[in-house]
Amino acid sequence: MRQGVELEAVSKTFRGFRAVDGVSFRIPEGSFFSLLGPSGCGKSTTLRMLSGFEDPDSGRIWIGDQVMNGVPAYRRPTNMVFQRWALFPHMTAYENVAFGPSVARVPRADRRRQVMEALALVGLTDFADRKPRQLSGGQMQRVALARALVNKPRVLLLDEPLGALDLKLRLQMQGELKRIQESVGATFVYVTHDQGEALTMSDQVAIMRDGRIEQIGAPHEVYDAPATRFVASFLGNANLLPVTVQGIDGQAAKVALGGLVFEARVGQTPAAGTGVVALRYEAVRIGAAAEGQPVRTRGRILEASFAGSSVHYVVAAEPGFTLTVEDRHRIDEPPWPRGTLVDLGWHGAAARLFPEAG
């Protein structure tokens, strides 16, 4: 008995352009799954194949134990929250939410109760009689969510639903979406190009690039152990340092960066004797904190930029390379001025080796 959502080698081509290229993944029933990637990488197309708006050229889509290929959108156990919400402009919030139940011929009394419950779930009971143009962006977003959830979909599809909201509202909605997902228990498939959203809300994240999936895993897994150079540079901020590889032994590699030789984890084995080491800004310790770290060196601060909770330093390391470091800002400790000589250090596990290209 199959469960959840499953894609098997799904591809979609638009006039010779492969928008989705052999994508496979499995989403456990009732979990929060994100498709994360830069704009144009095929996220929406994948979602639209799940909703039934596009049919895959090849591959199979399962929801539960049923193959969805060829099943029209209106017969799938999915509902969608559209990128710009797509509320019916001639209907009130109530009528928008009631659209699904009325199409499904839910009896009038039940319908009213269901609609009011859905509006209550998103906190919009007082706005039931407003037309979309009388609602703010955040409220329209909630109506769109209620309109989808009222149908009790097995799978809820969300295409960058927070993209048009301002930052504060976006952060608040992230929390609410997660809460709503847990309370309704449906499988959520969430498309976004915003890594913050994906990492905060998801049980699992799939990182997409050029129509393919680069890596799937829990947020902390993909963040800590990126499988490709693309993932390492796409998630968070990483220094990409060109190194010569002196030897590889299983998961450990000995690399040389200028005059500094140290051990790094192997992300992906490089073909030739050179590669790139990805080292996150915040994985590098600076000053006294560098003491006791397995990899040690020194450098002179070239630039310091203060960003409130953190300080970014660009440091010219003595072995002959440049490094960006993110240091936590502590109260009463002003950032070091330019030209200061500082200690640097990091843990070998924080540095990951990848091939130069890719």
Next chain:
Amino acid sequence: MSTPAPRTGGMARAAAPWLLLLPAFALMTYAFILPIGSFLEYGFYRFERGRLIQDFTFATYRRFLFDPYYHAVILDTLKVAAIVTTIALAVGYPLAYGLWRLQSPALQRWFGLIIFSPVLVSVVVRSYGWTVLLADQGAVNWALMRAGLIGEPLELVYNLTGVVISLSHVFLPFVVFPIYAAMTRLDPSLREAAMDLGAGWWTTFRRVTLPLTLPGIVAAAQIAFTLALGALVTPALLGGGRVLVLPLQVYRATSEINWPFAAVGGLALLLMALVAVVLSNRLLRYAEP
């Protein structure tokens, strides 16, 4: 600390729209408002034994308002306009929908041109074309008889039917394009949202596409109705003397230099068109999201 905007530029900018509207105002005054003024004046004159008598009387208005013959004319005029509008909409809406749903832009351009083509042909040529097609031995009757649908030729021309067919044909582009424009303004994700919520094609059409294209329909109806009210040549050539719409009567009056009647008839036409426009604008406000 903020400095006020420079005054001179502001003045010029405020005057600019009025300056641009000036030619239109001038034209309207000369070609519309002044003639209407003289219409009003002539309507109070008298016409007796082929002569215009310039005294002040309500005689023409009285005749127009109380003579059953003119009631019949006005009713006929409204009827023709209403039937033509209905048929043009009934044919035009599906046509606009089909044009909108066409996948290929090249096909869309070609079909658009075909729909536009009646307007490119002179009204006289078009009317004679229809006489030939709709005659007893014409292509339409021939095809219907061959198909066994009718035993005898239908009377399709030199009566109301011929006028209605020809007018609906030529007004088609004026109906299709406003509706088509309303359709292209629709957010395509609205139809997807409806289908996503379980609606099939028909429900999506009835509850989303149709209500949201209502402004286009109202605009189209307004154009077709007012154009049909004023149609003269087609009823004259295809009506066979049996379709006595008001413009024909006005035309006949002018050729008899019966200016008082022409003036009153013209004002009546203007009034009917105005009522149609006001009513449809009311409808439009109602149809707004």
